[in-house]
Structure formats: C-alpha cells, structure tokens
Amino acid sequence: MVNNLSTETEIHDARSRLVISALRLFAEKGFEAATTREICEAAGANISAIRYYFGDKASLYRAVFTEPVGETKRHTNIEAYLRLPLAEALDSFFTEFLEPLKKGEEVRLVMKLHFREMIEPTGIRQQETGANLKLQHEILVAILKEHLDLQRIDADVHRLAFAIIGMAVHFYVAQEVVAAISPQVLNTLKAIDSLAERLAGYAISMIEGETRRRAQ
16 A cells, blocks of 8 residues: 555656656746756656647647646635625635735746736637636626626626726736846735735725615
C-alpha cells in the first residue's frame, strides 16, 4: 500500500513538473518555439514523458492553461447564489474569482501565456477559458436580474455585469502595475481576501446606481 502511494505521488510530481516547466517555456517562447525536448529537460523528465502523461504537445499546452492555478471553488448551481443576500453573494463571487491570484508567480505566468496566445493564437485559449468565463458571467447576470427584480435580462444588465467583472479582471491583467504602485493590495492571502470584500462593496454601489437609473 505504501509503495502504491509512493508511486502515485511520484507520478503526480512528475506530471506537475512538466506542467510548470511547459508553462514557463510556452509563456516565454510560445507554442511553436518551445520544444518538447527542452520542456522535458527543464522538468527533469524523459523525452517520452509528455506522450505518457498528456498524449501530445497540444494536450500539454491545453493543460497549462488551467492546471497551474488550480480549480477555483465555485457554485456551479446558480440557484445557490440567488439564495444568498446580495452582499454575501457578491463577496462569495469575488472571493472565488480572485482565488487563483493566491498562486502568485504561477498565475502571472498564466496571464503572460494568455497575452502571448492573443498575439500568436492557437485557438486553445478560447476553448479552455470561454466556458468558465461564460459561467461566471451567467452567475452575475442572474444575481443582477434577481436584485433588480427584472422580468427579462436586457443589454444594460449585461453591461453592468461586464463592468463589475471587469474590476476583478483588471487585477489579473495589471498584476505588475499593481505591484509597482501599491504592492500591499495583492502581496498576501489576506490582502486578496480584502480585495474581494472591497470589490463586492464597489459592485453594490454600482448596482444601487443602476437601480436609481431604472427608477427614473
């Protein structure tokens, strides 16, 4: 039993080393320029390891977009959010949205890779991130529809949802700028949790503004 657990741990570690090494090289060189040989060398793995763990280079590249930051815990059931008071629902939403930032350097490399993918598109970024972003947008739109007591979702609901999510996205896109101007905003786990709480408060103000606008 101990031997089996040891083997499973070694397999997990080897696979993780490949993902992290690939992340660094793909982010630096792009999909085409980063070779499987140098990825394996950087990970201290045999050249056949990529085929063994992932099948091919493209599948490894796909894994690099999601695995380094881990799976964010979130309510996949939108109804779970709608049962919460507005402030609590938004705090939960932003806490889960910002959770990957706690990975530090790894999430910065993931963002660098996303920027490179915009310049040298392979199509994988859209496949891997589109579904998750769509789910997050749907959750927020449902929260807004419920709180604004709307019969249908109109363009202004989507505008407001994009604006609210945009506040959080900025802290992913501009990590280096934030670190240079005010590092205490993101430099600890507690700071990231505080940021989620503040963003929830800002979002409430935006929603209240939209409520007043619709009442006029």
